[in-house]
Amino acid sequence: MKFKSVPYLLTLTTLLFLAFASTAKAESWKKIAGCGKDIGVGRNRSAWVLGCASGGNGGNEIYRWNGTAWQRVDGAATNIAVAPDGTPWVVAADGTIWNRKGSSWQQVPGCGKDIGVGNNDSAWVLGCASGGNGGYEIYRWNSTAWQRVDGAAIRIAVSPEGIPWVVAADGTIWNRKGNSWQQVPGCGKDIGVGTDDSAWVLGCASGGNGGNEIYRWNDNAWEKVDGAASRIAVSPGGIPWVVSSDGTIWKR
Numbered sequence: 304m305k306f307k308s309v310p311y312l313l314t315l316t317t318l319l320f321l322a323f324a325s326t327a328k329a330e331s332w333k334k335i336a337g338c339g340k341d342i343g344v345g346r347n348r349s350a351w352v353l354g355c356a357s358g359g360n361g362g363n364e365i366y367r368w369n370g371t372a373w374q375r376v377d378g379a380a381t382n383i384a385v386a387p388d389g390t391p392w393v394v395a396a397d398g399t400i401w402n403r404k405g406s407s408w409q410q411v412p413g414c415g416k417d418i419g420v421g422n423n424d425s426a427w428v429l430g431c432a433s434g435g436n437g438g439y440e441i442y443r444w445n446s447t448a449w450q451r452v453d454g455a456a457i458r459i460a461v462s463p464e465g466i467p468w469v470v471a472a473d474g475t476i477w478n479r480k481g482n483s484w485q486q487v488p489g490c491g492k493d494i495g496v497g498t499d500d501s502a503w504v505l506g507c508a509s510g511g512n513g514g515n516e517i518y519r520w521n522d523n524a525w526e527k528v529d530g531a532a533s534r535i536a537v538s539p540g541g542i543p544w545v546v547s548s549d550g551t552i553w554k555r
Contacts, residue, residue, distance in 0.1 A: 337366070339354060341382055345538065345539065346538065349385060360395065381395065416428075421464060425444070429459055434455025438457050441453070441459070466480075468487075470504070497541035503517065503518065517529070
């Protein structure tokens with residue numbers, strides 16, 4: 304009986320190992336060709352990146368992912384976010400705000416430092432004026448104008464459902480439920496949000512190579528994930544894309 308049980312145990316061990324290896328491989332970072340400074344992601348891998356080269360006027364070149372390579376798009380910007388339908392919104396170096404309709408950029412009134420976009424053009428922006436405590440004023444787009452919202456932050460991301468998450472200057476993390484901000488435990492430098500509050504954050508601690516540690520939200524706490532990055536964005540399906548401090552681009 305002992306001799307016959309060995310192959311069974313070996314088979315079981317092998318299956319467990321293969322299952323673990325498959326899971327580990329599925330959850331590893333995949334390097335994407337190119338060099339980036341900021342990134343935004345919509346549905347169907349509609350990723351957009353601000354490249355490492357200058358695009359003029361103090362901004363970086365703009366590229367969109369076609370599934371195999373980055374295609375250069377006219378314009379230059381310092382921050383980018385992508386709506387679930389794939390529409391990119393950017394903030395230029397002079398604070399002007401733009402979104403892309405068809406093959407051209409359309410200016411949106413206002414002045415911004417960072418931007419996040421959810422469904423139905425539910426865009427949120429951190430304005431150019433100080434909101435106190437080291438952060439910038441927070442605004443949401445009502446289809447015709449920006450409406451001021453209480454609070455101040457340095458980074459913002461918006462879920463497909465239109466829920467904004469922000470990182471304040473002191474590293475505290477908040478999301479907006481109804482008409483008030485709710486603090487989420489943890490400390491962050493940048494944030495990205497997918498559907499069903501699948502939030503990812505770059506923590507305040509160094510993760511090595513000039514980047515910050517990476518965490519994902521499990522509805523109760525932040526779970527540490529391998530790697531380090533300087534910018535993060537999350538697709539509506541919950542897939543994170545990051546830019547490392549050396550400009551390399553990765554997706555999970």
